[in-house]
Amino acid sequence: MKYLESFFIALFVFCLGLQLPANGQTIPKEKLIALTPQWEGERFEDGRPRVPDHILERMEHVTIEEAWGIIRREGYDNQFEGGEWKILHPDEPIVGRALTATYSPARPGVQAYIDRQGEKADRSGPPNTWPIDMLKEGDVYVADGYGKVKDGTLIGDRLGNTIYANSGNGVVLHGSSRDREGLAEIDGFNAFVRDWHPSYIREMMLIGLNSPTRVGSVTVIPGDVVLAKQDGVIFIPAHLAERVVSRSEVIRARDTFAHERVRSGTYTAGQMDTEWTQAIEEDFIQWVEKNADRLKEELGVSQITIDDMLEE
Template identity: 40%
Template sequence: MHFNSREEIIELTPQWKGERLEDGRPHVEDRYLDALYQMTLEEVWKPIFVLGYENQFEGRLRVLHDDGRKLVGRAVTATYMPTRPDLHETMFEVGKSEGRKGNYNQWVIDSLQERDVVVADMYDKIYKGTFLGGNLTTAIAARTKTGGGVIWGGIRDVEQMKEVEGVQVYYRGIDPTPIRDFVMTGFNTPCRIGNAVCLPGDVVFGAGGGVLFIPSHLVAEVVDGAAKTHVKDIFGFEMLSANIFTTAQVDKNTWTLEMLDMLTEFIRTDPRGEEYRGLDWSKEYEAARYGDPSDTQTAL
């Protein structure tokens, strides 16, 4: 067996058709990561949920900086379980044969690249489960520039961690004990964070009180879908304030042709619509023409 296997990562993510990083993870373009900073949790969540990805969000986490800053980056995953002498011996020998130094958590940190985020399932271990502290958080900042971590387990040295610039961390709890008695079973393999599933190369979106894992092959669609939701909200709020549309009309999944015409005219002429002028509304027009514009189903 091997840790962080390029071949296995490619096999895990066959729907990704773009460029890949050296380790095999999907290389989601920086422009999509940049765009996500301007979006809300609900805007990003909706396009994933309607496609059947219902296990991508986890909200039962604490946050290092509770000041509204977002965590966005490409996932590097790690999975652990309680130690067992023979299993630890086997796994540690695998790591040593691959040239890895230090402890299991250090192997992951040493692999990070710019705009990566550590996603570690420490099986909710907090006492002796402190995956990050001051030193490793400093290393994350140096390697990723804008990254951080999502830890289903503990952290320590919180005062030191908060002094590290440019890093955001989601975690389960705090304990002063150093990390002990754990064994790595997966490195850039499928990872569970509470109720959510993360694959290597997924885009991590930490905001609004929790973390969402966006499948890499859906990121472009998610960003465009979130942008559409955003501009529809801007336009819809204005129409509601002017008593032009009712809430029932605005909240429907399918807008009428008249509403879409007014929306696209707003995007074309209003300065607030400038950044949305490259969006393609053909699917929405098709739904308006051939779907049922009078349906009562509300948007998510």
């Protein structure tokens, strides 16, 4: 019986990708690279795609609808998670690169195995601190706590301070958090959680770290770009991040032009909602030239996109 129990524990952990090598990864770097083959840019040491900071800065202006439409056309139908999110600061978006963690209801034999692997990897503190220790500047801590609220508080204000110190960013938790008032005092920190609860985390175990995870109806890959706004959270594959910001800036400019021209009576709504004529396209180019500074300052349209529109 003891042999069978050990066998099933090992099989369970292996299937979940919990082999922790010396560097503390849950899956080898080459496997993470294999999961993101379309990314051709820089990577972190752990294998995650490192979407450039300037793309993340532009992403803050992207709407959920713009991002959803663009990646859906690329075949990514399951990247948005709405529903009931409790947002620490509803008017502040979260944008960054996903570093993931997956939790499951505790089971003694498996928990003991995880603890031993943590010791071998020279990890300190309880397992719910391990992902936080791995955070880099610009990361978003994304955790699947299977929606647990009572006794499912993945962070409080102490861990929140550490998260912000390590990443300068916030969290998206398919679970709960405690210490809402304390977290609100961390300048620049934001959190999307399923609920708030005063309890402490208990009877949960970390079964995945920096590996694919699930947030509601979405499969999240480490290195995905997180865009969290009042409508919900969308997880953008790293190789599509630049396309999303570039295309959304064009959409934003064209929508603004259309709204202004309809309000002024220059064109009808029907003319704006169908394929534009050559005359309208030329009018749009002239409008972009005249409003370039406003597009950059008020709408977050990059100079690169403005130049591209003028060259078309």
